[in-house]
Structure formats: C-alpha cells, structure tokens
Amino acid sequence: MAEFKLKLRRYNPESGDAPYWQEHTVELEPHRSVLEGILQAKARDDGSIGVRCSCKAAICGSCGVRINGKPGLACHTHLDEALHTAKDGETIVVEPMGNMPVIKDLIVDMDAVHWKKIQRVTPWLINEEPIPEREYVVPRESMVDITQTMACIQCGACVSDCLSMEVDPLFVGPAALAKSYRFVGDPRDAAQEIRLKDLAEDPHGIYDCTHCFKCIEACPKGVAPMSQIMRLRRISGNDYHIVDRNNGDRHERAFVSLIRDHGLLWEAELLPRSYGGDSWFGKFHPSAGAELVSSLPAITKALLRGKVTPMGALKPHNIPAEDLKQVQRIYETVEGREERVEFNLYISGKDEDLAEAPATEEASA
Amino acid sequence: MPSHDVLIIGAGLAGQRAALAAAQAGASVAIISKVHPVRSHSVAAAGGINAAVSVDDDWRSHAYDTVKGSDFLGDQDAIEVMCSEAPKEVLHLEHIGVTFHRNDSGQLDLRAFGGASVKRTAYVADITGQAILHVLYEQLMKHHETVDRYEEWFVTSLIRGENGDCHGVVARDIRTGRMEVFAAKSVILASGGAGQAFKPTTNGLICTGDGIAQAYEIGACLMDMEMIQYHPTTLVENGFLITEGARGEGAHLLNSEGERFMEKYAPNKMELASRDVVSRAEQTEINEGRGVGPDKSGIYLDITVVPKKRTLEALREIVNIGKDFAGVDITKEPILIRPGQHYIMGGVKTDVDGQAPGIPGLYAAGEVACVSVHGGNRLGANSLLDTLIFGRRSGEHAAERAKHVEMPKVGLEKLHEDEQRIKEIIGRDKSGRRVSEIKDELGTTMNQYVAVYREEEGLQKAHETVRRLKEEAKTAYVDDQGTVFNQDVLGAIELGYMLDVSEAIVVAAIDRKESRGAQFRVDYPDRNDEEWQKHIDITRNGDDVPEISYSPVTITQWQNEERKY
Numbered sequence: 001m002a003e004f005k006l007k008l009r010r011y012n013p014e015s016g017d018a019p020y021w022q023e024h025t026v027e028l029e030p031h032r033s034v035l036e037g038i039l040q041a042k043a044r045d046d047g048s049i050g051v052r053c054s055c056k057a058a059i060c061g062s063c064g065v066r067i068n069g070k071p072g073l074a075c076h077t078h079l080d081e082a083l084h085t086a087k088d089g090e091t092i093v094v095e096p097m098g099n100m101p102v103i104k105d106l107i108v109d110m111d112a113v114h115w116k117k118i119q120r121v122t123p124w125l126i127n128e129e130p131i132p133e134r135e136y137v138v139p140r141e142s143m144v145d146i147t148q149t150m151a152c153i154q155c156g157a158c159v160s161d162c163l164s165m166e167v168d169p170l171f172v173g174p175a176a177l178a179k180s181y182r183f184v185g186d187p188r189d190a191a192q193e194i195r196l197k198d199l200a201e202d203p204h205g206i207y208d209c210t211h212c213f214k215c216i217e218a219c220p221k222g223v224a225p226m227s228q229i230m231r232l233r234r235i236s237g238n239d240y241h242i243v244d245r246n247n248g249d250r251h252e253r254a255f256v257s258l259i260r261d262h263g264l265l266w267e268a269e270l271l272p273r274s275y276g277g278d279s280w281f282g283k284f285h286p287s288a289g290a291e292l293v294s295s296l297p298a299i300t301k302a303l304l305r306g307k308v309t310p311m312g313a314l315k316p317h318n319i320p321a322e323d324l325k326q327v328q329r330i331y332e333t334v335e336g337r338e339e340r341v342e343f344n345l346y347i348s349g350k351d352e353d354l355a356e357a358p359a360t361e362e363a364s365a
Numbered sequence: 366m367p368s369h370d371v372l373i374i375g376a377g378l379a380g381q382r383a384a385l386a387a388a389q390a391g392a393s394v395a396i397i398s399k400v401h402p403v404r405s406h407s408v409a410a411a412g413g414i415n416a417a418v419s420v421d422d423d424w425r426s427h428a429y430d431t432v433k434g435s436d437f438l439g440d441q442d443a444i445e446v447m448c449s450e451a452p453k454e455v456l457h458l459e460h461i462g463v464t465f466h467r468n469d470s471g472q473l474d475l476r477a478f479g480g481a482s483v484k485r486t487a488y489v490a491d492i493t494g495q496a497i498l499h500v501l502y503e504q505l506m507k508h509h510e511t512v513d514r515y516e517e518w519f520v521t522s523l524i525r526g527e528n529g530d531c532h533g534v535v536a537r538d539i540r541t542g543r544m545e546v547f548a549a550k551s552v553i554l555a556s557g558g559a560g561q562a563f564k565p566t567t568n569g570l571i572c573t574g575d576g577i578a579q580a581y582e583i584g585a586c587l588m589d590m591e592m593i594q595y596h597p598t599t600l601v602e603n604g605f606l607i608t609e610g611a612r613g614e615g616a617h618l619l620n621s622e623g624e625r626f627m628e629k630y631a632p633n634k635m636e637l638a639s640r641d642v643v644s645r646a647e648q649t650e651i652n653e654g655r656g657v658g659p660d661k662s663g664i665y666l667d668i669t670v671v672p673k674k675r676t677l678e679a680l681r682e683i684v685n686i687g688k689d690f691a692g693v694d695i696t697k698e699p700i701l702i703r704p705g706q707h708y709i710m711g712g713v714k715t716d717v718d719g720q721a722p723g724i725p726g727l728y729a730a731g732e733v734a735c736v737s738v739h740g741g742n743r744l745g746a747n748s749l750l751d752t753l754i755f756g757r758r759s760g761e762h763a764a765e766r767a768k769h770v771e772m773p774k775v776g777l778e779k780l781h782e783d784e785q786r787i788k789e790i791i792g793r794d795k796s797g798r799r800v801s802e803i804k805d806e807l808g809t810t811m812n813q814y815v816a817v818y819r820e821e822e823g824l825q826k827a828h829e830t831v832r833r834l835k836e837e838a839k840t841a842y843v844d845d846q847g848t849v850f851n852q853d854v855l856g857a858i859e860l861g862y863m864l865d866v867s868e869a870i871v872v873a874a875i876d877r878k879e880s881r882g883a884q885f886r887v888d889y890p891d892r893n894d895e896e897w898q899k900h901i902d903i904t905r906n907g908d909d910v911p912e913i914s915y916s917p918v919t920i921t922q923w924q925n926e927e928r929k930y
Contacts, residue, residue: 014847031692032603043801047853048845052400054569057605057686059495060404076689103540104850110401111516124503125462135459137471143464144678147489150464150496151681154403188462 001027004079006037008049009095010105019102022046023091030080034092035063037079038106050105058220061153064160065106066095071160071218074106097160099169114156117176121199125183126191138187148344149182152223158215170204174215174225177206181228184235196236200244206232207248231342238340247287250274263319263327267308271295366775369395369513370767371760372533372549374520374576377405378494378749379731379756380555381501383719386760387553388511392767394760395513395547397520397536399571399855402502406557406569407731407752410494411608411682412478413486414458414749416451419475422485424448431747432923434480434639435740436882437898438589440919443736446717447747447754454753455487462500464489466679476679477613480639480744480930491608491682494749519855520575521783523552523727524775525583531727532773535783539855542848544784548775551726551763554580554713555756558732562863562870563706563815564808565604567596576733578862580713581869585721587903588735588916589711590866591873592883594743595817597643599705601663602691607683607702609745611668612636614679618647619665619699620655631930638930641742641883644704648817651703658701665699704817708732708748710739710883711873714902714916719759726770728763730755737900740918741882790843790857797840800857807834807860811867815874820887828871835864865905872911873901894925 004026011019024041035053042049052062056075063074068085074094082092100108128136158174165171172180180199183189199205206229215225236242237249254273258266275288302308319327371387373380376398384396398405417424428448432439459465459473465487468474478486489496505512517539524546526532533548556576560568581587597618598607612618618636620626630646631638638646647664650656657665668676668683673696677684680695687695713721713729715736721727731752738751810830814823838860845853879893880886899915906912 012847013849031690043799043805047800047843047856048847048851050850050852052404054400054404054406054571055409056570056603057409058689059409059492059682060400060406060569061408062400062404104847107850119506124507125500127460131460135456135465135473138467139471140467140469140474143467144490146464147466147492147496150489150499151492153408153495154499182464186462186464 002030002079003027004037004083005091006034006041007091007093008038008041008105009093010049011096011102013104028079031078033075034067034077034079034082034094035074037092038074038094050103050107052107059153061155064097064155064157066097066160068093071097071157073155073157073220076220097156099159099162099165100156108156110156114154114159114175117159117173118154118179120172121176121180122191122195123176123179123183125186125189128188128190136188142185142187145342145344146182146185149178149185149223149228151221152178153221155220157218157220158225161214161218163212163214164208164210168204168208171208172199172202172205174209174229177209177232178223178225178228181232184232192235193240193242196232196240197242199232200236200242200248201246203246206236207244207246207251234340247274250277253277260328260331262316263324264317266316268314269316366546366548367395367513368548368772369393370550371395371553371763372397372547372551373553373555373760374398374534375405375554375556375731375733376402376514376516377407377555377557377731377752378498378501379733379752380405380553381498381505382753382756383553383555383730383760383763384512385501385504385508386757387764388508390761390764392764394511395515396505397515397518397534397547399517399519399539399575401516402505402514403499404571405498406572407498407749408495409567409569409606410749411491411606412610412613413476413488413493413746414455414497414753415478415481415485415744415746416455416487416750417448417485418452418455418473418487419483419485422483424451426482427451427485429923430481431738431744432740433926433928434742434744434747435738436641436742436892436928437894437923437925438592438737438740438882438900438918440737440740441921441923442919443717443738445921446758447736447738447750450754451750454750454757458497458500458753461504463497466490476610477637478745479609479612479637479643480634481637486613486746488610488679490678491610491680497749520556520579521787521858522779523579523583524779525724526773526775529723530725530773531583532775535780537787537855539850539852542851544780546775546777546780548773549726550767550770550772551728553719553728553730553759553763554733555729555731555752556733558709558712559863559866560706560709561804561859562807562867563593563811564805565599565812566706566808567599567604567606568707573859574862574866575859576729577712578865580721580727580729581865581903581905583724584904585724585727586714587711587869588714588900589737589740589873590709590869590903591877591901592710592739592741593706593815593870594640594708594710594883595644595704596707597640597647597704598666598702599707600686600691601658601701601703604705605686605690606705606707607666607686607700608680609640611666611671611680611683614668614671614675616666616668617670618643619657619667620650621657621661622655626650626655634930639742639744641885642930644817645885647704663701663703666702667699668695669697669699706812706816708743709870710737710741710743711735711870715755717755717758718762719755720762726766728759730759741884787854790854791846791851793840793842795842797842798837800838800841800843800853800860803834803837803841804860804863807831807863807867811870815871818885818887819874821875824871824875828868828875831864831867831871835868838864869903869911872913873903876901876913892928898925
C-alpha cells in the first residue's frame, strides 16, 4: 500500500463556475490503476466526481482521460507509472480528453466529435454480392489483418491529442480512418474504391494527417491509427491510382522521389513536384503558382527568422555519393518486393522476431 | 411522450440484436442504454461463440453438451431451439461483417472450448464479444432511421398497466437529468447480469442487475437464481477474466506440486471440463493446501505450452492483460489465477420467444433472462449465442405482437413517483452509511458465502447480511446534488437492484438442498434428481419477501445420467 496524490480537473456545468482543480490522496498498491485511484476518491471522499468507466480492464473504452497531459485509459495506467511521469514528481494530474467538449469533470461529449466522425466513414460493411449461402471464403490473413483495426475500443484517446484535428476540427481523424481501413481491408466489402476516393478527395480526409505519431502513442490497444491511414494512402495511390484534387497523392510522391534523387528534401522543388508531378513543366502548373503565392507569407517569415536561407532552399541539399547510393539501395529493396509488407500487430513473422516488435510498440503507448 | 412498438432496455448483444430484428420485421423501435452501446459488458466476452457450423458437426451434439453442461437443469426444448438455430445466426453475423478467424482454406476456423465434444467455437482472436458488439453497432448506425437510440439513459422503473401488461418505462437522461415516460407495446429487457453484487467479479461496474430487479419489482418470476458461475481462470491480482480460449488453445492448470491436477477430476476432458467442474477442482486444490502464489490462494495457468505465434495471434488480449495488469509475460511464464464470479445462469423467467409468463408485453433476453438454456452451469461460448438467438427471437416476436396491440395510454404517476424517489435520495442527510460502503460489504459477503462451495450456515449469514444492508440502503446518502451526470444517485438506485437480486440468489441457494451445476452444497454434496430436478422460481410478495415455487424441467430427448468429464 502506498499513498498517491491525485489532482483532478473538476467542472460542474450547473454551478456557473469555471473548471477547478481538486486534490485527493488515495492509498493503493502501486500497480493499481489511476482509475482505481479515482474510484477510491469517489467512494470515500466525493461521490460527485464524474468519470465514465465500467470494465476496468481496458476493453470497454469508457475511461479515456489525460494523465499528466498524455491521453490514455485511466484503467490502463498504473499509479506508479503515472507518478513517474508526474511533472512535479509527486502529483498525478488527471484531466478530460482534448478536442472534445467537456460535459462534466472527466466526461467529454464523444457524440459531438468522435462518433460524428465515425459516422462520416460509412461505418458498415457494404457486401460483396452475391452474399454466399455459407460464410464468405476469404484469405486467412485478411481477417487477422483487420482484427487489428477491429480491436479499436472507441475510447477516443487518439482523437484527444490529434494535432491535425486541433488545427482542422473537420479532419476525419485517426479513429474514424482506422475504422475505414477495417472495411477497405475487408475482402467482403464491395466499396473499397468508392471509400478510398471519398476519403482521398475530402480535404479533411486521409491526406490531412501530418504523420505526427501522437495517435499511435495514445492508442491503448495497438491499433496504430496513423499506420492504418498510411495504408489507406498506399492502397489508394498505388492500387487504385487515385489522384486526388488535394494533391495529397502527388505531394507524397514528390517527397519520395526527392529523397530518392537527392537523399534529402529539396524544399524549392517540393511544391512544383507536388502539383505537376516529376515533369519539368510541373513548375508552371497554375495551382502550383497559386499555392506559391498563398505560401509567400510563411516563406517570408521563415526567411526572416533564419529557418531557411535563400540559397539553401533553392539548391538541392546533397549528401555524399556513397550515402546516396545507400539510400537508393533502400528504395531498390523496398520497391523490388513483390508484395508490400505491412506491419500488423496480429500477423507476426517468425517466432523470434515477435517478442520485441509488439513490446516496443506498446512501451511507448 | 416517445412511443414505440418495441422498446429495448440495454444495448449489449441481446439488445442490439433484438432491435435489429424488430426493425427488420417492420416495427418502430427504440433502444435505451445507460451507457453508450459499445461500452455494454458483452464487449468483454472473449473466447467465442458456439455453433455446429462445421459440416462434420450436428446441432444435436451441441445440444447434448449443453444439457450435460447444465447438469440436467436446462430446459431441453429451449436448448434445442438455441443449438439448432446457432449455425444460421453465426453465418448471419459473418455476413454483416464480423471478422471471424479463418482456417487455411478460408472458411470459419473453430477452436476447442470447455464441455464441448468437438471444436465448435467460432472466434475473433480473443475479442469475440467486442467484434460482434461493434459490428452490431455498425448495423445500428446503418439503420439509424428505423431504430431510435437513447444512449446514456437510465431506466428507473418498468410500468405495468391496469390490465397487467407491461406498457413502457420511466427513464432518466443521464446527461441532463430529465425524466421521461416511454410508452411501448412491448418492452424487451436486455440489460445484462448482476456480477457487481459480488466482489471480486469479472463483470463491469455497470452489471448491477437492473433489469432483473425491475422485472421482479413488477411481479415477474425469477428462475435458477442460485446458479452463479465462477469462471475457472480469473486473475488472483484483481479478478480480471482470462479467457477459456487459453485452455481451448491447450494451456494447462498446475498446482503447487506442478501437477496437471485436472487428471484427478476430469480425466477425459482435463482442463476443458465444464466450468463448474474446473472451478471446484481448483478450489479443492487450494483448500487442501496445494495452491500457489503469495498465500497459496491461486493456481498456475500455463500458456507457455501454446506455440508463441499462435498465442500472439489468437490470445492477444490476455497477453496484454498479463503484461499490463499482472506484470507477467504469459508466453514465457505461468500466470496466477483462481475461480472468480463471472455469470449468473438465472434471471427473469421467459419462454423461447423471450416472453415473461404472466406479464404480456414484457420480454427478456441475454444474461438478464433465464430461458433456461444454461440450467445449473453455462458452457463457455454459449452466452454470446444465448444473447443473439433469444435477442433476435424476442425482437421478432415483439414486432409481431405490435401488429395486434394498441399503443397503451400511459399516465405520469410512475414518473412522478420516480422523480420523488430521486429527490428523496439526493436530499438524505449524512447520518446513514455511504452507498459505496454498503456495496462493498454486499460484494464481500456474497463472495464469501455464495461462491463455489456453499453450506447452510454461511448462506443464512449471507441472508441476514443482505436483509440488514437492505435496511441500511434506505438511508444511504450520496454527495452529488446535481442533475448533469449525477452518477452518484444512479449508484444508489443500482445498489437497491443488487440487493434485491442478491436476496433472490441467497434464498434460492438456501432452498436447493442438493449439489447440481454451480450450486455445490457441502452439506448436501450429491445431486438428487428425484427431489431437485426442478427449477426454483422466485416472485416477490407484497412484503418484499421472496416467495418460492417450483416448475418442472422440460425434458425432450436426453435422460439424466451421471455427469463425468
């Protein structure tokens, strides 16, 4: 038994008062969860503490909160772990999740944000016809593969700290896009191309993600939403050749080709390639010009603050020839494979690789 | 006043399946749940769902296993219905999108499970309940125009009309505190079990027996209440569930001597005997000093014998549970488990269409109900099946009923009564006990005296305690005075539900003077078919005292035999 200090963000919408902090001291074994700490405070000191919870075992997805500023499930975070990340070394700070309006205390309005976004991706199977009399006969691996996204418990932790959503509240977001992969990866679904086109053409769709990895860190179930978004992009661009009006696909290809050619990013060339593709005439693509004009304030600011120099931006950065060859060898290996290799929590390769891969991934969660 | 042909209380598997079936049959449908549907406790079901779906299997074999598992207390007509309709239901789930694991030729893969004579459990890794629940919710979102959803609404009472029919419910919008009457031609209870009356339990905090108590309150009959399942593998640490799928995949149970002790108790099925048998064996080992762990109060579950690749693919969730909640890597070392409260076989008595006898318009399906397909002991992976089959049948039957019944006219008396009751709870002074204290004492008492092994003296003690707690609950106070998300006051109401359910459980356990299924009486250690092959039915009389009567077990084709695994 040890003592832990919990500092809870309280908010009572009926009081007319602003949110405030309330501290509780709880006594529990260190490996008990933050949720059990909250529940002890609620049972002993103050029954009015609002928190959604049920299973206590990280499967119902009710208790998404922020602990010391990081999103996660309260039931899935040990008190001693939480103490470890406490900013002042002694107080475990618990707040409601972000990106969603707070209803009361630790309870947020998931309908207004999370579920609305889930509904955006047509979240049901559109059956491949004809529906067989018995089960659909499908590859074993395909079902194991989508089990990773099926394992999403809709807790909202990834939505809470999605940086893209903070900037663009309309972004479909990590949870809903992972849900979308659950259908795109499902061989029984008949609408893969329509789904992908829809989400590629949507300015708030798959290309609105900025690869920040926050959702992968936040997810308590190893769903790795960002990885699923990247898979949607690869399937959309490579398999269905969907070239979207947001230039998401071209922009990604521009990155890939610039690194292949120079080993490093070449900012001045990124924009024309993003609009005009690899062709030299791309520079004169009208929307490239428009984008350039609209980006001028940002470019000027970057120049003034010394983040880029004019020559540094306009000329390619070069790396030693031997290094460039190494980079290109990576391209050859990856592109030379017959099939794309996708990392998946449930599909694992040889026995000896296994112990490490999932462990490291979850250690960061 | 919202009015619907079919009103469903609870949005776990039974409730959602009932809603979809009733809507498909053309009824106007609403589903009310005190939590968001995907938080319902069906989400925690791990191992799978049984169905004789393989071409080499026969539903009669599934039915026989279920009858035997029930220790010949299950009603065989109902078991026949469930098992014969199972394959169609599983294929239906597959068609709407459940991601069942496949074998190498791409067909449904099946795993071994306790008490089953062949492999017949379809599964999605060890998140089968979650996968099915989320897929059903996908379908509810798809059919949002035909099924109204009242998410985070708490039902406070069922309403019975003057003609004795069930006419609707009173419910409270948890988010705003607003109370409302819902009129309905039929009400389907699908609000789950009452595991929170025990501590520890594998059940979520929401499993507080609401529907059982609400039906009991308006005069419905409860059946088989003494039959409480203790799951053989729950974490010693905190009572979390380790799926039977682990043993299905080949894991062993070991005592302090390193023996696979199930050899002594079930030489043929070993670890895959039915749950009551395995739990009792474990408890015996522990009681006789061959337990393991800190106070020798546990048993080792050794999953290291399962190939690691298979464990990571098919038992992913318990790999996480072991790591996150017990600090054990189950692929490398055994994990400490013991029997823990998991499921109640009993519930609101219904027929095979989910109808509660004596109260037209009231249905029940899933753990809240007792059809009885599980009798004295439920087989693993039969609960998901039960929820879906009888959820669907209830939904269809209630939709059909709606065609012949008028929409009832419902008064506001019950609404005012419930508003008053809530006001009274909120207004109590702090002279009594805290709700949380009473709940704690109830859970500990039930788990001490109404567990794997029972005897008269302990059961009587439990009964006295429950009666005293019932009194104390009348003055138990809450802190929250508000209306928005006042979980505190709902907790006080739930406590009342748990106490009613607990009393029914204890009274039935005292009454059954034999050992059958999950009821093992140390003072009556044998099964006594002559006197006790019958259901104990419990109703409430006016004085809030349970009244006992009996009903016969329906037998169709399987005669009693000695139960050996």
